[in-house]
Amino acid sequence: MHTRLLHNDPQGIATAAAILRAGGLVAFGTETVYGLGADAGNNTAVAAIYAAKGRPGINPLISHFASADAAFAQVAATPLARRLAERFWPGPLTMVLPRAAHCGISPIATAGLPTAAVRVPAGDATQALLAACGFPVVAPSANPSGRVSPSDAQHVLAGLDGRIDAVLDCGPCRVGVESTIIGLGGDAPVLLRPGGITLEALEDACGMTLALPARGNDVRPSAPGQLSSHYAPGLPVRLEATAVEPDEALLAFGPPLPGSGLAWNLSATGDLHEAAARLFAGLRFLDMEGHRRGLVRIAVQHVPEHGLGRAIRDRLIRAASPRA
Template structure:
């Protein structure tokens, strides 16, 4: 299969929609990261995503919609869900809710769970693509399973060229980490994955505390994407919260860089968490590729604060540093 690179124009989006309508796979940019899209109703197309990524079948997918009304037609919304949608959609928030009677989302996409994960992405061009399709589109990150997420079209091609039909080149993603996922299927909201909407903003909108998931992820039955213990991993090993760095290590810096590394990517020299989130996955990819070329043995990571977007950044880094399956 030859993977086509399509321009983000009305014609390019229509070509991408035609491929999706025919059951094919198209990667496209959102405000968070590039997603690998398929018709959420089509069992064969959804299964093809798992095959292309090498993704475990137990790991559910997020369905993307043009409007909150379209999303809530497939799940059973609560008043809190509608309130959060009004506050954060379109945007980087995913809600996990019970499947509605007659839900059209493939059970393969929900990994056989009684719930479904739904969101309305930001970006007029992304929603224009979804509108051209006229159906929900499942779209996990467009990369081989467990590896670093893509934040531009070339990252997608580096991992999936020849495995998917096309990439819609929407330019770089400005948020840079995946959506926040909140489980609203129980009596109280539970944060399943930190992301582009901060916990502080979420709790302010909920008017109540948002419960945190248990520290140990259940790799045998995740309720949402991004919960597997090893995820977002570069080829080089990752060492967290470094206060020194060796001559055989690449450095992922935050703020003033530590001395001693021959290879540095600074997430944000001024310590800006928004800038750091947008540069995270590109930095891991650069240090991994260039570090391998120079014979370095690992990536040392300077501490990142665990508040605001720092919580999402640290989540990705902890999973990147976890033992590989």
């Protein structure tokens, strides 16, 4: 299969929509990361996503919609869900809600769960593509399963060239980490995955403290991004480094550790928004260049656990987890 690179213009968007309508796979940029899209109601197309990524079938997918009304037509929306939609959609928030009786999302996409993960993404190109399709589009990150998420079109091609139909080049992603996922199907809302909307902002909107799930669910995840090992480069990752060894690359935050050779600074000024936007590109750079130089590990400096730092730390902890 030849993977086409489509321009972010009316012709490129129309071509991408036509491929999705025909049951093909198209990667496209959102405000978070690049997603690998398929028609959410097409069982064959959804199954092809799992095959292209090598993604475990137990790991559900997020369905993307052009509007909150379209999303809530597929799930049992609660008053809190509608309030969160008014505040955060379009944007990097995913809600997990019970499937509606007439839900048209493929059960393959929801991994057989009674819930569905829904989101209205931001970005002119993404919104134009969803509007052109006229149906929900499932879109996990456009990379081989478990590896570093893509934040530009070339990252997608590096991992999936020849395995998908096309990539719609929407430029670099603004947020740089995946959406926050909140579970709203139980008695109280639960933060299922930290992401582009901070826990602090969510709790303010909910008017309550959110329950936090146990880290890692490799048996029956209720949402994407919960597997223990995820977002991983080829080189092993060592967290909370206070010194860097000669055979290590350094992922820095703030003033870099002395003696570092190969390094990528998430943010020299300690800006967590900048750090989130540069995280996956940095891991990819250090992995590729570190392998070329014969290094054996990526050392990571401390990132604070507040605001977007919570999402950054979540990705780094999973990147450093033991791999199957």
